[in-house]
Amino acid sequence: MKSLVQVYFPRRDLTLSYYNDAFDLHRGDRVFVEGKLEGLPGRVTAVSYNFKIRLADYKRVIALADTDVRGQFYPAGSHLVTFDADALAPEKVRTWFLPPTAEDGAYIVGQDGASFPLSDLSSLGADIAVAERGQKYYAENRVAYLVLDGASGCAIVEGTKPYEVEFTYADGQVSGLVCPCYCSCPCKHQVAVLLQLRETLSLLEERYPDRYAPGGRFAAVSKGAFLTCVLDGREDMCLTLS
Ligand SMILES: [Zn+2]
Structure with a gap:
């Protein structure tokens, strides 16, 4: 209407x-x-x-935006995580942050196949200023969303504009890390995502070993984004805390 x-x-x-x-x-x-x-x-x-x-x-x-979210969410530091198969699907969460892309706005992805350990981010090769800005983004909880399904991961970072960073993570190794910001070298969004991934994985391992094992699926959303995107303005829901 x-x-x-x-x-x-x-x-x-x-x-x-x-x-x-x-x-x-x-x-x-x-x-x-x-x-x-x-x-x-x-x-x-x-x-x-x-x-x-x-x-x-x-x-x-x-x-x-499709903010109809259902599922069980558990605290993990600055974020809430879910292990439900469909909760916080990337297709849905994307609509919270990213405006629709124009018809000529399709992305082309190129990947060199190189990998490096998540435990050693210096091997990403970001210069010091970029690494510091990424660290700041991470500390400010700008990695609003992070999902790892098997080995395939993506995250949304809220900078001056929101960017969706994609990566692959398996056996402690990161590969295929790409960000669509106009920077041809490792960027602050990538640094922030890797720091968030490292934090969230270590919290999952410590607190929810029976719910998440490597190769499984988890999705995380920052508490701030959950509040702004999901809770604010919604009157047709029920929140159960236990
Ligand atoms: Zn970037």
Whole structure:
């Protein structure tokens, strides 16, 4: 149904009106819009079905995040982890952070097959300034999402823009590490992801050895992102703590 919605953008502390004819929107929904705030997630604060506007004056809502999350979540440091097979699937979590890609925005991935131990990040070869920025990102919990399914992993890092970092991890070795930021050398996003992976794996090993074994699946989301993306604005859920 056509609607006119108010969208609040926390990063700009700004509320603007958008026209919507593509989604069934409700207060609390997390959305992306076109126009000058393209790429920034916003939250629907009001929906109106009674309006008369000139279309040319309005930008549209172009994506609705799928924040319908179910499952069991366990604390692991700064993050919550789940071992449920479907909870926090990358296809879903991607919609929380990443605006839809344009048709010509497909990624091409090239990989050299080299690997290095997760225990020795110096072998990533990041220069010192980059390593320090990555360390800062990690400490600020900017690795909002991390999933490792078998050997195949991906993570979303919230920098000035969100980036999805992909990697392979097996037998203590990292390979195929790629980040789509415009940096041809090892970047701060990669450093932050590896530090987060190291922390989360060591917490899992220590606390949940019966729930996660290498080769299995875990997904982690930062407590901050869980609050902002999943809990805020949702009124149709039940939270069970034990
Ligand atoms: Zn990067």
